[in-house]
Amino acid sequence: VLATRTRARWLLVERSDRRCRFLEWAVRELDLGVRVEVVNADARELARSDCRGQVALVTARAFGPPAVTAEIGAALLAVGGTLVVSEPPPRDGVDPVERWPSAGIGRLGLVDAGRWHSGMFGYQALSCASATPDRFPRRGPAMASDPVF
Structure with missing residues (x-):
């Protein structure tokens, strides 16, 4: 919902392949691909990546x-x-x-x-x-x- 109301960029993190596919479908259907990215990852691993301290x-x-x-x-x-x-x-x-x-x-x-x-x-x-x-x-x-x- 917020992605349609703001100019912010969004990173949706999900480690389940099935849920990621659903999120990717929803992002395409809502035409949010410019501002919303879906990442299939474990959040703990993401917190140890370049995303650390950036959100x-x-x-x-x-x-x-x-x-x-x-x-x-x-x-x-x-x-x-x-x-x-x-x-x-x-x-x-x-x-x-x-x-x-x-x-x-x-x-x-x-x-x-x-x-x-x-x-x-x-x-x-x-x-x-x-x-x-x-x-x-x-x-x-x-x-x-x-x-x-």
Whole structure:
């Protein structure tokens, strides 16, 4: 939707071949090829490429646990950039702040930029206050066995 409303360039990253083919079809059908590129890649690998620290906005939906999403998303962001994560529906007794602890996201150079709801959908925004340390993102097993928060 935003690609039709802005002049920004968009990079859609998907590691599933089937989903990539769908995204490529949608980009062609909507005639967005000038501004939208589909990349069949693992986001963690992309965060270790020339894209590292170059992105103004990263969005994530059903990507993974908060710590993994933040670790990979932060590495893609330029200082001043924003990570927006689609959140699951609220559960009784689970404070959304606990999902994104300031000390944990701070290790990645991120700060809480707010959360909001639109109907039943929730979102968390994190802003990149400083460059993400080079050691992030780590390999998948390390992120799973020793989450940053």
